[in-house]
Amino acid sequence: MSAAEPLLRVEDLRVEFPSEDGVVHAVDGITYQVFAGRTLGIVGESGSGKTVSSLTALGLTRRQGARISGRILFDGKDLLTLPEDKMRAVRGNDIAMIFQDPLSSLHPLYKVGRQLTEAVRAHRDVSKAVARARAVELLGLVGIPDPARRVDQYPHEFSGGMRQRVMIAMALANEPKLLFADEPTTALDVTVQAQILALMERLQQELGMAIVMITHDLGVVAEMADDIAVMYAGRIVETASAAQLFAAPEHPYTWGLLKSIPRLDAPRDEDLVPIPGTPPSLINPPSGCHFHPRCPYSQPDHERIDPVLEPVPGEPQHHVACLLESGVRRSLWAQLREGSTPQEALAAVGAGEPAA
Amino acid sequence: MSGPESTSTPFGESASELPSVAQATPTTATDGGGDGPLVRVRELVKHFPITRGIIVQRKVGAVQAVDNVSFEITRGETLGLVGETGCGKSTTARLITRLLDATSGEIDFDGQDITRLKGASLKAIRREVQMIFQDPYSSLNPRKTIGSIIGEPFAIHGLLPDKGERKREVQRLMETVGLNPEHYNRYPHEFSGGQRQRIGVARALALAPKLLIADEPVSALDVSIQAQVLNLLRDLQRRFGLTIVFIAHDLSVVRHMCDRVAVMYLGKIVEIGGGDELYRFPRHPYTGALLAAVPHADPSRHGEQRSILGGDVPSPANPPSACRFHTRCPKAQELCSQQEPLLEDKGSGTRVACHFPLTREEATQIGVRSGG
Numbered sequence: 001m002s003a004a005e006p007l008l009r010v011e012d013l014r015v016e017f018p019s020e021d022g023v024v025h026a027v028d029g030i031t032y033q034v035f036a037g038r039t040l041g042i043v044g045e046s047g048s049g050k051t052v053s054s055l056t057a058l059g060l061t062r063r064q065g066a067r068i069s070g071r072i073l074f075d076g077k078d079l080l081t082l083p084e085d086k087m088r089a090v091r092g093n094d095i096a097m098i099f100q101d102p103l104s105s106l107h108p109l110y111k112v113g114r115q116l117t118e119a120v121r122a123h124r125d126v127s128k129a130v131a132r133a134r135a136v137e138l139l140g141l142v143g144i145p146d147p148a149r150r151v152d153q154y155p156h157e158f159s160g161g162m163r164q165r166v167m168i169a170m171a172l173a174n175e176p177k178l179l180f181a182d183e184p185t186t187a188l189d190v191t192v193q194a195q196i197l198a199l200m201e202r203l204q205q206e207l208g209m210a211i212v213m214i215t216h217d218l219g220v221v222a223e224m225a226d227d228i229a230v231m232y233a234g235r236i237v238e239t240a241s242a243a244q245l246f247a248a249p250e251h252p253y254t255w256g257l258l259k260s261i262p263r264l265d266a267p268r269d270e271d272l273v274p275i276p277g278t279p280p281s282l283i284n285p286p287s288g289c290h291f292h293p294r295c296p297y298s299q300p301d302h303e304r305i306d307p308v309l310e311p312v313p314g315e316p317q318h319h320v321a322c323l324l325e326s327g328v329r330r331s332l333w334a335q336l337r338e339g340s341t342p343q344e345a346l347a348a349v350g351a352g353e354p355a356a
Numbered sequence: 357m358s359g360p361e362s363t364s365t366p367f368g369e370s371a372s373e374l375p376s377v378a379q380a381t382p383t384t385a386t387d388g389g390g391d392g393p394l395v396r397v398r399e400l401v402k403h404f405p406i407t408r409g410i411i412v413q414r415k416v417g418a419v420q421a422v423d424n425v426s427f428e429i430t431r432g433e434t435l436g437l438v439g440e441t442g443c444g445k446s447t448t449a450r451l452i453t454r455l456l457d458a459t460s461g462e463i464d465f466d467g468q469d470i471t472r473l474k475g476a477s478l479k480a481i482r483r484e485v486q487m488i489f490q491d492p493y494s495s496l497n498p499r500k501t502i503g504s505i506i507g508e509p510f511a512i513h514g515l516l517p518d519k520g521e522r523k524r525e526v527q528r529l530m531e532t533v534g535l536n537p538e539h540y541n542r543y544p545h546e547f548s549g550g551q552r553q554r555i556g557v558a559r560a561l562a563l564a565p566k567l568l569i570a571d572e573p574v575s576a577l578d579v580s581i582q583a584q585v586l587n588l589l590r591d592l593q594r595r596f597g598l599t600i601v602f603i604a605h606d607l608s609v610v611r612h613m614c615d616r617v618a619v620m621y622l623g624k625i626v627e628i629g630g631g632d633e634l635y636r637f638p639r640h641p642y643t644g645a646l647l648a649a650v651p652h653a654d655p656s657r658h659g660e661q662r663s664i665l666g667g668d669v670p671s672p673a674n675p676p677s678a679c680r681f682h683t684r685c686p687k688a689q690e691l692c693s694q695q696e697p698l699l700e701d702k703g704s705g706t707r708v709a710c711h712f713p714l715t716r717e718e719a720t721q722i723g724v725r726s727g728g
Contacts, residue, residue, distance in 0.1 A: 045578040159668045160441070189440035189605060191665040194649035198664055216579050219651030242655040260583035262612035264650055268632060272612070274583035278548040 006033035006073075007210050008057070008178055013070035015049070015056050022283040026052040028234035028290075029070070031309070036177065039204065039211040041225030041242065043218065043257070047279050049234040050214045054180045058097055059087040074178070093123040096171035098164075100183035105167055106155040112139075112166055113151035119173040138169040143199060161192035168199065175207055182214045197223060218261060222246060230254050233280050233290040236309060240318040250312055250320040250329055252295045255336055273341060289323055296342035297324055297332060392467060394566060394599050395429035395452060400461035402447055406673060419673045421447040423623040424461070426699075429567070434593060434600040436614030436631070438607060438646070440669055443620040445603050449569045452601070453485050454478060466566060483513055486560035490572040492552035496544040502555050503540040506530065509562040529558040533588060550581035557588065569601045574609065586613060607650050611635050619643045622672055622680040625699060629706025637704050639713035641685050648722045663722045679711070687712045 015027040027049040034040045044050040055061050057072050057079060072079040074095065079087065099105045107115060116135035117128065124131070132151070139147035142165040155163060164184065171179055181200065185193040197220065204211055213224050221228055221242065228245045230238040230253065238251040249255055256275035277294040280286050289307050292298040307321040322329065328349060335345035403418035422444040429435050437445040450456040452463060454470060463471045470481050486509075489495040496505055507526045509515075516522040527537035533554040544552060553573060560568055570589065574582040590613060593600055604610050610617060611631055618628040619640065627640040638644045645665035667684045670676055676683045682692035691711050699709040714722075 045580060161668060189669075190607065190649040191440065191645055192668070193651070194664045195666070197651070217651070218579075218653040222653045222655045223651045225655075246653065246655050257579055258653065260580055261653065262586070262608045263653060264608050264611060264635070264647070265652060265654065268611060268635075272583035272587055274587060275580035278550060278581065279578060 007036045007075065008212075009033040009071075009073040010053070010057065011071040011073070013053060013056065013072065014068065015052050015061060016067040018065060018067070019283070023067075024282045025234050025285055026066075026282055027056065028285070030229075030231070030234075030236045032229050032236060032239065034178065034210045034212055036210050037204070037208045038226045039213055039224050041213045041215065041221030041228040042231060043215060043221055043228060044231035045216055045279050047233070047282060048231040049282075050231050051182055053231075054097070054182060054212060054214055058091050058095060058180065059084070060091075089123070092119060092176075093174045094176055095178045095180070096174070096176040097180040097182065098167045098171045098184050100186050103155065103160075103163060106163060108155055111152055111154055112158070116151070116166075116170055116173060119170045123174050134173070135169075138173060139166070141172070141203070142166070142169045143195075144169075161188055161195060164188060164192075164196055165199070168196070168203070172203065172207070176209055178210045178212070180212045180214065183216070184213075185220065186215070186217070193220075200224070218257060230257070233285050234282060235290060235321065237291065237322070238318075238320045239309070240312075240315070244315060244318050248315075248318075248330075249333065250318065250326075251291075251322050252297055252324075252332075253291050255333060256294075259336060270339065273336075289321075297328075297346060299323070391431075393428035394431045394466060396462075396464040397428070397448075397452070398426050398462040398464075400425045400448070400451060400463065401459045402444075402451055402456060403459045417673050420623050420675060421672060422451065423675075425620075425623070425625050427618060427625060427628060429599060429601065430616075431599055432597045433615045434602055434613055436610040436617040437601060437603045437620060438605065438610050438617060439620035440605065440646075442622075442669060442672055444623040444672075445620050446571055448620070449487075449571055449601055449603055452567075453487060453569060454481065479513075483509075483563045484566045486563065486565040486568055488553070488556050488560050488568065488570040488573045491576050492549050492556055493576070495556060496552055498544050501541050501543060502530075502535075502547070505544070505555060506558045506562060509559060513563065515563075526558075526562075529562055532561065532592070533558045548581070549577050550584050553577065553585050554588065557585075557592070561592070567599050567601065569603070571603045572605070573602075575604065575606065582609075589613065607646060619646065622669065622675050624680055624709065626681065626710070627706055627708045628699065629708075633705030637706075637714075637716060637719055639702055639704060639706055639708040639719075640681075640710050641687050641712075641714060642681050643708075644714050644719055644722050679709070687714075687718075 010030060010032050013027055013030050017024040017026060030053060032040065042050045052061060056068060059079065061068065068080060079090065113132060113135050116138060117131035120126065120131040120134050136147045136151050139150055144150050144162060144165055158166060185196050188196060200211065201224070213221060215221055225242045228240060228242050229236045230251065232253050238245065238249065238254050245254065249258060259273040260275060262272060275294055280290060280293065286293050288303040288305050289298065292302040302323050305323055307323045309319045309321040312318040312320055313326050331349045332345045335348050340348065400422055401424055402422040403420055405415045406417040406419060407413040408416045425448060437448060439445050447456065451458050458471055462469060465481060465484065473481060503523065503526055506529055507522050510522055516525055523540065527540060530537045535551065535554050535558065547555065573589065574585050577585060586609065592598060602610065602613050614631050616629065617631050617634050618625050619642065620626065621642050627634065627638065627643045634643065635647065638647055648662045649665065663686065665684060670683060677693050678696045679692040682688040685692065689712065697709045697711045699707045701707050702713050
């Protein structure tokens with residue numbers, strides 16, 4: 001790993017869409033970075049802004065009339081200032097993306113081989129024969145059996161898992177330095193999901209690319225990501241290494257996510273603790289801390305003060321945007337981890353000393 | 357089928373002999389039917405014909421969606437049906453609800469053979485079996501108030517004709533599932549996904565069914581909302597002693613919700629047993645592969661050895677011979693492609709259809725990591 005220069009650095013990115021009902025604040029000032037050969041997991045629910053921020057990095061929100069501010073530095077260039085034709089040279093070449101639904105991302109009337117050669121020839125001046133040979137090679141690389149025959153088949157002749165492999169092959173056509181994977185396994189069965197995740201890990205090792213993995217599935221990020229950013233209502237509320245985030249999460253929203261999924265390695269009768277309420281509107285997001293209406297620990301002033309993403313004391317790589325005092329957070333999590341409900345945790349911490 | 361459906365029109369039957377629904381909420385299975393299992397499915401088969409031709413259709417084959425499946429559902433239990441896309445779990449549920457007709461086999465519900473019921477007697481059974489669907493956006497009529505959506509089962513079955521009475525009952529149901537009864541006159545679009553799923557649950561409970569079938573009830577919901585609906589279902593199950601068939605592809609959710617679990621592969625049950633036993637010590641290599649594939653929300657286990665099942669599910673129109681899993685099974689031997697294994701007890705608490713079931717060491721080795 002060469003020095004501490006990130007491959008991608010997103011700075012104070014804001015994306016707003018004007019709509020009939022008002023301005024949608026899809027991404028509300030996020031900052032993150034990704035290093036070569038590493039995987040960043042972006043976790044969030046629908047409407048958290050995780051997909052919009054990635055589409056913006058690829059220049060795909062421009063034509064939707066989005067108002068964009070901030071900087072997206074890739075290899076030293078600010079992608080937001082690149083003209084569309086230069087952006088087109090980057091997209092699909094240095095930066096690629098795979099989407100959740102492989103069937104709607106592949107053209108049903110063109111053979112898989114043609115779609116792959118197109119991806120190659122869009123960026124390389126090579127003959128059709130060379131591009132086709134590359135297409136066969138790519139299909140083999142992603143583990144599709146009998147690639148020389150399959151290259152002449154149509155998408156409908158592939159199973160769901162095989163189609164997702166084709167999508168990955170297409171994304172890898174030009175050996176990108178950075179791959180955005182937006183819920184790449186959500187539509188797949190577990191055994192196929194395991195195959196695809198293993199494939200992505202193998203390819204990352206072989207090609208050394210960076211991956212931004214966007215998902216709602218905490219299990220998938222735990223398996224794949226080196227670092228994790230948790231998004232809520234257009235903002236990043238917590239970032240940490242995967243190990244830190246799961247061992248000592250700091251944000252009440254992260255706690256809520258962790259306590260609301262049943263886990264195979266937990267006792268079977270353990271109660272789930274849902275997060276009350278529903279994700280907020282991005283047209284009128286809550287004031288102050290966006291999470292305060294759903295947060296069991298919020299204080300009256302949390303609806304006025306905007307929290308900033310700050311380092312956690314003693315953990316320079318771990319950042320959290322929470323107005324609770326650090327000692328209180330640690331005591332609360334210590335209670336929750338032992339199975340207390342938020343109310344019990346509050347009572348225990350309120351009565352005792354807020355120390356870990 | 358040439359059944360004379362017309363002898364009793366769906367709405368022409370007499371509502372007079374239906375019991376009063378003053379207590380339309382499920383009561384702990386007190387009424388008749390005895391102590392036997394609530395549902396007994398025997399050698400159930402469902403084949404969907406594959407046809408060629410537009411004007412003259414010829415049958416050229418059949419998708420064997422459910423093939424010779426037998427199991428029982430005990431009163432008051434939650435039975436999980438798991439398996440990958442196309443394994444037949446939803447088809448099995450639809451056969452039990454009689455939304456589909458079986459090709460052959462037998463379904464007993466509450467001591468009565470319902471496999472070929474028609475007309476009024478079918479409608480009577482439909483009161484007893486209700487469904488909750490996956491997508492709370494498409495399963496509610498956007499033009500109806502939620503009061504009339506939840507009250508619709510009463511209308512269909514000619515119950516509670518008095519408007520005030522029906523409204524009171526609907527509002528009681530709304531309260532039961534955690535909705536504000538004052539929202540009686542609102543429309544579905546005013547509710548979030550989780551609340552819509554509650555509306556679906558209230559509608560399913562309206563007629564105090566004996567059996568509730570939940571087909572992927574949370575997979576369309578956001579993570580933070582899923583737990584709300586799962587807790588509601590578990591709470592209702594405990595309060596009213598409901599019998600539930602819970603269909604899901606998420607194995608962690610199924611483990612959390614179900615007393616017993618049946619694992620299906622290509623139209624067959626390959627393993628069935630108590631949730632604890634099946635998750636702790638899966639015997640069928642396919643069950644083991646499914647459990648090993650579940651990603652864990654614990655990065656400290658990252659890099660732990662586990663085996664990944666290769667290949668794809670074969671076509672159900674042309675399934676492999678004998679044991680249908682043999683083409684992907686790491687333990688397969690010659691016998692597996694020649695002789696179909698029977699579903700039987702192998703001494704560890706589950707019944708498994710496998711000639712060479714996993715040993716304890718193998719189960720651990722392939723990466724089954726569920727806790728006690």
